[in-house]
Amino acid sequence: MTAAPAKNVNSLGLPKADYKGLPTTLCAGCGHNSISDKIIDAAWDLGLKQEQVIKLSGIGCSSKSPAYFLGRSFGINTLHGRMPSVATGALIANHTLYGVGVSGDGDTGSIGMGQFKHMVRRNLRVVYIIENNGVYGLTKGQFSATADMGQEIKYTGRNELPPIDLCLEAIVAECGFVARSFAGDPKHVINLIKAALNYRGTAVLDIISPCVTFNDKDDSTKSYSWGKSHDERINDFSFVMTQDEIAIEQAEGETKAVELHDGTSIVLQKLAEGQHDPTDRMAAIKLLEDARAKQRFITGLIYINPNRPSLAEHEHLGSTPLSALPESKTRPSRESLEKVMAGMK
Amino acid sequence: MAVSDMPSPQTAERPPVVNMFSIMVATKNGSGSQTANTALLRALFKMGIPVSGKNLFPSNIQGLPTWYTIRISADGFTARRPLSEIVVALNPATAMDDYKEVEKGGFYMYADDIKIEMNRTDISHYPIPAKSIPQKFEKDPKLRGYAANMVYVGALAHLLGINMDDLRSALMFHFKNKPKPVESNMQIIQASAEWAAQNLKKSDPFKVEPLNKTDGLIMIDGNTAGALGAIYGGFTFCAWYPITPATSLADALTAYAPRLRMDAETNTPTYSIIQAEDELAALGMVIGAGWAGARAMTSTSGPGISLMSEFAGYGYYAEIPAVVWDVQRMGPSTGLPTRVSQGDVLGTYYLGHGDSKHVILLPADPAECFEYGWKAFDLAEQLQTPVFVLSDLDIGMNQWMSKPFEYPDQPMNRGKVLDAKKLDELGGFARYKDIEGDGVGYRTLPGTAHPLAAYFTRGTGHTEKATYSEKPDDWMNNMARLGRKHETARAIVPQPAVDLVEGAEIAIISYGSAHPAVEETRWRLEKNHGVKASYLRIKALPLAESIKDFVAAHKRVYVAELNTDAQMYQLLRLHVGDLQNKLVAANWGDGLPLTARWMTKFIMDKEGAK
Numbered sequence: 001m002t003a004a005p006a007k008n009v010n011s012l013g014l015p016k017a018d019y020k021g022l023p024t025t026l027c028a029g030c031g032h033n034s035i036s037d038k039i040i041d042a043a044w045d046l047g048l049k050q051e052q053v054i055k056l057s058g059i060g061c062s063s064k065s066p067a068y069f070l071g072r073s074f075g076i077n078t079l080h081g082r083m084p085s086v087a088t089g090a091l092i093a094n095h096t097l098y099g100v101g102v103s104g105d106g107d108t109g110s111i112g113m114g115q116f117k118h119m120v121r122r123n124l125r126v127v128y129i130i131e132n133n134g135v136y137g138l139t140k141g142q143f144s145a146t147a148d149m150g151q152e153i154k155y156t157g158r159n160e161l162p163p164i165d166l167c168l169e170a171i172v173a174e175c176g177f178v179a180r181s182f183a184g185d186p187k188h189v190i191n192l193i194k195a196a197l198n199y200r201g202t203a204v205l206d207i208i209s210p211c212v213t214f215n216d217k218d219d220s221t222k223s224y225s226w227g228k229s230h231d232e233r234i235n236d237f238s239f240v241m242t243q244d245e246i247a248i249e250q251a252e253g254e255t256k257a258v259e260l261h262d263g264t265s266i267v268l269q270k271l272a273e274g275q276h277d278p279t280d281r282m283a284a285i286k287l288l289e290d291a292r293a294k295q296r297f298i299t300g301l302i303y304i305n306p307n308r309p310s311l312a313e314h315e316h317l318g319s320t321p322l323s324a325l326p327e328s329k330t331r332p333s334r335e336s337l338e339k340v341m342a343g344m345k
Numbered sequence: 346m347a348v349s350d351m352p353s354p355q356t357a358e359r360p361p362v363v364n365m366f367s368i369m370v371a372t373k374n375g376s377g378s379q380t381a382n383t384a385l386l387r388a389l390f391k392m393g394i395p396v397s398g399k400n401l402f403p404s405n406i407q408g409l410p411t412w413y414t415i416r417i418s419a420d421g422f423t424a425r426r427p428l429s430e431i432v433v434a435l436n437p438a439t440a441m442d443d444y445k446e447v448e449k450g451g452f453y454m455y456a457d458d459i460k461i462e463m464n465r466t467d468i469s470h471y472p473i474p475a476k477s478i479p480q481k482f483e484k485d486p487k488l489r490g491y492a493a494n495m496v497y498v499g500a501l502a503h504l505l506g507i508n509m510d511d512l513r514s515a516l517m518f519h520f521k522n523k524p525k526p527v528e529s530n531m532q533i534i535q536a537s538a539e540w541a542a543q544n545l546k547k548s549d550p551f552k553v554e555p556l557n558k559t560d561g562l563i564m565i566d567g568n569t570a571g572a573l574g575a576i577y578g579g580f581t582f583c584a585w586y587p588i589t590p591a592t593s594l595a596d597a598l599t600a601y602a603p604r605l606r607m608d609a610e611t612n613t614p615t616y617s618i619i620q621a622e623d624e625l626a627a628l629g630m631v632i633g634a635g636w637a638g639a640r641a642m643t644s645t646s647g648p649g650i651s652l653m654s655e656f657a658g659y660g661y662y663a664e665i666p667a668v669v670w671d672v673q674r675m676g677p678s679t680g681l682p683t684r685v686s687q688g689d690v691l692g693t694y695y696l697g698h699g700d701s702k703h704v705i706l707l708p709a710d711p712a713e714c715f716e717y718g719w720k721a722f723d724l725a726e727q728l729q730t731p732v733f734v735l736s737d738l739d740i741g742m743n744q745w746m747s748k749p750f751e752y753p754d755q756p757m758n759r760g761k762v763l764d765a766k767k768l769d770e771l772g773g774f775a776r777y778k779d780i781e782g783d784g785v786g787y788r789t790l791p792g793t794a795h796p797l798a799a800y801f802t803r804g805t806g807h808t809e810k811a812t813y814s815e816k817p818d819d820w821m822n823n824m825a826r827l828g829r830k831h832e833t834a835r836a837i838v839p840q841p842a843v844d845l846v847e848g849a850e851i852a853i854i855s856y857g858s859a860h861p862a863v864e865e866t867r868w869r870l871e872k873n874h875g876v877k878a879s880y881l882r883i884k885a886l887p888l889a890e891s892i893k894d895f896v897a898a899h900k901r902v903y904v905a906e907l908n909t910d911a912q913m914y915q916l917l918r919l920h921v922g923d924l925q926n927k928l929v930a931a932n933w934g935d936g937l938p939l940t941a942r943w944m945t946k947f948i949m950d951k952e953g954a955k
Contacts (some may be wrong), residue, residue: 074791085629093639318613323638330579341749344563
């Protein structure tokens with residue numbers, strides 16, 4: 001940061017309370033609430049203008065949460081599984097906005113899998129958070145497609161089908177920012193959100209977020225106790241703002257810096273023997289396959305590739321958002337129409 | 346018009362039939378006949394003769410039968426005719442059926458290798474060397490098949506008197522002024538015309554003569570017209586998914602937008618066109634873009650409309666502007682994907698679950714496709730709701746004569762949008778509050794730099810301030826306001842075109858591509874039967890109030906449309922209430938454009954011969 005902000009206000013001079021939303025209506029102790037809090041922390045810390053952020057969601061418990069953070073940001077609660085398409089339209093109509101999408105494992109992994117993968121494939125610039133708890137909460141506890149194989153829930157019985165790994169799906173669809181985290185690890189979540197907000201494409205954050213009502217038994221891999229006892233950090237990084245030259249200098253040599261949007265960077269801590277290098281796509285796929293086979297609860301930055309052009313870049317959009325172009329730019333002249341008509345004779 | 350009463354060739358001494366007949370060309374799909382047919386059509390158009398062309402094609406890339414009909418009408422009638430005086434047969438598979446299709450007194454031109462029994466004495470027969478002429482001139486065996494089509498063009502040019510210069514400029518139009526393909530095709534046409542002059546003895550009365558009835562007109566398809574309308578309407582975002590017969594609308598956008606919509610200062614496009622993964626995502630993107638302030642559109646056909654249902658209801662309830670083109674084809678289901686229908690009227694009007702009803706525009710020709718192409722954005726933003734434009738395959742994919750399109754006569758209407766300055770003045774806003782009583786609230790656009798700008802958009806029940814609500818009163822008030830908004834729409838959408846005929850006891854109501862056949866039907870009714878008929882053409886839904894008076898003023902009102910369930914008839918019955926027994930459903934749905942012959946007979950059967 002250029003100047004140390006005054007205490008309790010951010011670089012815009014705003015207190016954190018300014019970034020709050022409405023009171024949550026989710027269950028007490030729900031992982032989603034702690035993720036909402038971390039989005040507030042990250043946005044406040046980065047000094048984001050809330051008016052420059054749009055919050056998007058699908059349908060489900062997770063998708064209710066955008067009402068509970070960044071109260072001065074525009075929000076849109078869309079259809080079940082269809083937030084990626086709405087995000088695509090909105091963030092191409094105005095590509096200067098930050099997009100924060102909140103989805104769930106049902107919303108993304110089942111009804112919305114197609115849209116999710118196509119959004120990733122297009123590399124829309126958006127932070128796509130999956131609040132992953134393995135169950136459908138609002139409809140009272142059916143298994144989702146990320147539920148553990150062999151798991152039993154009182155209401156639904158036994159799940160006989162293998163889970164879908166949404167990080168793996170994202171990497172296969174050419175996602176350039178894939179991370180997994182745990183709602184019970186706030187610091188890690190904040191750090192990831194900050195980096196993701198500055199990534200020039202789709203950043204997929206698969207955050208295991210326990211459902212205290214339907215899926216928090218100790219033997220569930222989506223429970224608090226499982227997360228706390230099994231969390232296996234695959235790497236660590238720090239998020240560095242452009243101006244923070246000291247941090248970059250310190251970083252050089254010892255670590256690996258990956259440049260993000262507007263000159264911000266992720267500085268990866270020096271990898272210890274056997275630690276995962278997130279710039280290696282094949283290694284990332286192998287790691288996820290291994291984690292799946294051994295039921296390892298890995299967290300960290302799984303894959304990063306800052307080189308793919310974003311959808312807005314692919315569309316060659318200018319600096320003025322499409323939504324702000326005046327009529328003089330979007331209605332061609334009378335003479336041009338006469339010329340087109342003359343060519344039809 | 347009554348060419349069918351003409352004597353057969355054997356009775357000799359037939360007066361010439363000038364500029365009043367139809368040609369049907371039967372070929373195989375993918376054989377390149379489209380070039381030949383559109384060249385014929387445009388050459389006739391360039392000669393000043395009113396023409397219309399209709400392509401009856403299969404859902405297939407190559408090999409299945411396809412037919413192209415050209416109607417030549419000095420009187421300017423452009424509706425499809427059920428039979429043709431001239432049939433050109435190049436497809437052995439359909440040659441026998443095509444033979445039977447020749448109108449009495451007409452002629453059958455056929456590739457000379459077609460071997461069928463030809464025993465009709467009421468028509469003329471002209472074999473043409475469709476293979477040997479191309480063999481002489483075209484070295485590339487791949488192109489020889491295409492060149493075969495130019496043989497019938499040349500033979501017809503000779504027999505009918507089509508101007509060679511006009512054929513050349515028609516080919517120039519088709520090949521975008523590339524001389525090489527134009528000259529190689531002209532070579533075949535000329536050789537074939539010369540061959541015909543030496544080898545065919547003309548025994549038919551048909552000929553064309555130059556007129557001046559197409560002066561100042563253009564020839565264009567409705568999908569290109571709709572795309573141009575969108576370009577001049579300031580579309581900034583389009584998401585679409587390929588589907589016949591709507592694809593060529595998005596194709597035309599993609600072709601014209603780079604020419605017409607680059608920002609001269611920054612050399613960047615002032616639009617984005619995205620091919621979505623399906624129609625559901627296409628409308629999702631359009632809704633997202635409309636919410637964020639773009640003029641957003643999609644184009645699709647019936648199956649896509651089905652997929653868009655949930656988002657259409659969302660757009661209606663969350664009040665987000667969007668423009669959806671439905672270039673209708675025949676359903677239900679995959680149905681007849683390359684044939685025309687007006688079968689999406691009811692489904693689209695009520696698209697979405699729960700209580701929803703939409704604004705629909707009903708263009709009848711390319712000029713209206715252009716007009717509604719830009720007007721739809723004004724209406725969508727004014728009313729903050731999805732607006733559907735229901736065109737169809739006949740309008741969208743066939744070539745129509747048209748007056749040149751008129752430049753938009755009013756600046757864009759972006760609707761009720763509050764910017765930061767206005768928010769400062771007002772000290773805040775409630776998104777869904779009905780301040781003016783027209784049912785339309787004020788909105789702000791994401792990115793508006795003002796602490797009071799943001800609101801939360803949702804498909805769930807909400808208050809005037811856009812907060813979540815399950816309260817019965819909030820729900821009822823909101824739905825009542827949406828009802829008021831629909832009434833506002835009723836008053837500001839394009840109003841019907843009405844032709845009240847003095848002394849007419851009966852009337853016809855129609856819309857869209859049924860229009861040319863209805864115009865011709867009225868002419869036939871009066872000329873052949875002495876029956877006068879008033880006419881009202883619906884241009885939009887919700888239905889105009891004035892329709893009630895129109896129905897009241899007549900004894901019987903025939904509702905002409907192209908579908909099986911008489912869909913507009915059903916909506917009209919609801920609309921006119923006590924007058925509903927005056928309405929007669931005159932619907933036809935076989936996948937082909939409406940004909941005046943059927944329509945006239947239908948009405949006269951009901952009215953009784955006079």
